Amino acid sequence: MQHHNESAGDHASRNASPVTSWSREHWALATLLATLAVFTISIVPGLANATREPVVAHNTFELELPPISIDPTEGDAPGMGEPDWQQVAVAPGQTFGQLFGQLGLSTRDMYRLLEHPGAEQALTRIRAGQQFEFDIPNPGELRAVRFERGDEVVQLALTEEGVEESVTERQVQRRVMMASGEVRSSLFEAGERAGIANSTLFAMANVLENSIDFSRDIRVGDRFHVIYEEIWRDGERLRDGGVVAASFSNRGKDHVALRYVHADGKVEYYDQDGRPVRGSFLRMPIEFSRISSRFNPNRRHPIYGTVRAHQGVDFAAATGTPIRSAGNGRVTFAGWQGGYGRTVIVDHGRGITTLYAHMSRLGNYRVGQRVTQGNVIGYVGATGTATGPHLHYEFRVNGAHRDPLTVTLPKPEPLPANELARFRAQTAPALAQIQLIDGRRLALAE
């Protein structure tokens, strides 16, 4: 019964603040998906049977830490009395010391914990949404604190002798699920009916966003299959485990994304040929922005009032928004450049360079350094000649300006041969499963 009480508590605490657990990215994506032409999803019978779970949409693991649910009586010395665990989530910007103050606990106890070997990093480098549990038998009296560290639950008990640490492994199961859909009616309604969390749909759209324009290109008759993981514990679904593989037939063209875990643990998605689905260049080197001025050879300049070609695309965004390198390359300029203000130029080889202007400050990359696609090379600002904070982004091919939003981007290089074999071995089962399901559906349709 103890366990059930605790689960109910977990649900309550997770539902208590659904809004704060949504990042701006979620909202952006939710808006995107809400404008989608309508979808319907039919589940492949027998393959997925998720339970009704309150929908807490999320697509980054950091945002939703699974609630701690080890047996609360476990690990307590006999005669210590019933533990009285209070679960607390870290508020944005809150420090561990403030958490202590909020609970009416003494700083002396906090320092005792911090002095425990290895505890300082876990207790001072905390982030919003992270959960801690405190055993407070009487007001102001701290008996123990526990928190998650990777796949472990660490409990630090304050005893007369000092701080006692105990570590329990969190038992979780990874379940592989599969669902198939066909575009017909509302995505959210159908997703709910099929038992697919919105977060899984978001994750699929995220994976394929470079191949498919989900806001404009979806058509009735589009089909998809997605293999994904869910993390369960004690018969309870904790969170998404990510997309393993997805195929999306959009306007008759098939797009496939296969998850590949590199030897160093890095996770990326590739098509069947081992080419990254993100493409060789990001279309937009910045998130959370809107296009405020397009590439236009005849634009009237907002400050000079004269007709001057707009050689790039402007993305309006808040000062400080990270700017990412659109592709792999080498920094050839990082500093002040007249009306461009603080600027970075990246050379991507094959005659392609990209330019990022008006930065409030530069990232950590200096001239000559290599950057990988997605690395933060600077932050949005309004330096140089700018009417407000925005990123001015230019794409040049052999020195000539091109519209970054429409230029035909070079096909990304596939994985090198030695890694391709490893990739094929790892992704073959998921690919085979998708092909099998797809074939079966086509056969039924005939």
Ligand SMILES: [Zn+2]
């Ligand atoms: Zn501009």
